Every structure is written in C-alpha cells, then in structure tokens.
Amino acid sequence: MTDISSLQPVATFCGNCDCGCPQLFIDETAPADRRVVITDDFGQRVQMSADQFGSLIEDAKAGKLDSVAVA
Known part of the structure; x- marks a missing residue:
C-alpha cells in the first residue's frame, strides 16, 4: 500500500489492538471519484x-449489510 501519512483520518474500526485496524480517510489531493x-x-x-460512500452508509443503516456482520 502507498503511504497514508498525507491522508486525513476520519475513523478507526476496532481500535482495541495493534493489528493495523481498518481505517477511513479523506484524501483531499485525490480526484473526487477517489477521495474516500x-x-x-x-x-x-x-x-x-x-x-459512493454515502450510498454504502445508507445501505448499512437500512440493514442491507446485516447478513455480512460476524458476531
């Protein structure tokens, strides 16, 4: 993966370990279709x-991704 130090962090998913948890960033220098x-x-x-990210969030809020969640 390329360097992420220039990206603006938004959220870390998990955060309870040092495993390199999944993260959400905004890349202000990227083209609009690749900014999230x-x-x-x-x-x-x-x-x-x-x-696209907004659509993903809407689907998650509507429960469309519930079957993917692992307990």
Missing part, C-alpha cells in the same frame, strides 16, 4: 467517491 479511502489490516485500500 478505506484501508484494511492487510495493507490494501479501497478508494471511492463521497457519493
């Missing part, structure tokens, strides 16, 4: 637009 960045603990990342 989600990293995982395997060194990978996904980039998307704010509209």
Whole structure:
C-alpha cells in the first residue's frame, strides 16, 4: 500500500489492538471519484467517491449489510 501519512483520518474500526485496524480517510489531493479511502489490516485500500460512500452508509443503516456482520 502507498503511504497514508498525507491522508486525513476520519475513523478507526476496532481500535482495541495493534493489528493495523481498518481505517477511513479523506484524501483531499485525490480526484473526487477517489477521495474516500478505506484501508484494511492487510495493507490494501479501497478508494471511492463521497457519493459512493454515502450510498454504502445508507445501505448499512437500512440493514442491507446485516447478513455480512460476524458476531
């Protein structure tokens, strides 16, 4: 994965360990369609637009992702 030190951190998911928890960032220097960045603990990342991220949040709030959640 490329350096994330220039990205603006928004949220850390987990945060209870030192495993390299998944994180949400904003990349102000990226094109608008790649400004939201989600990293995982395997060194990978996904980039998307704010509209795409908003759609993901709406689906999560509506329960469409509940079957993916692991207890």
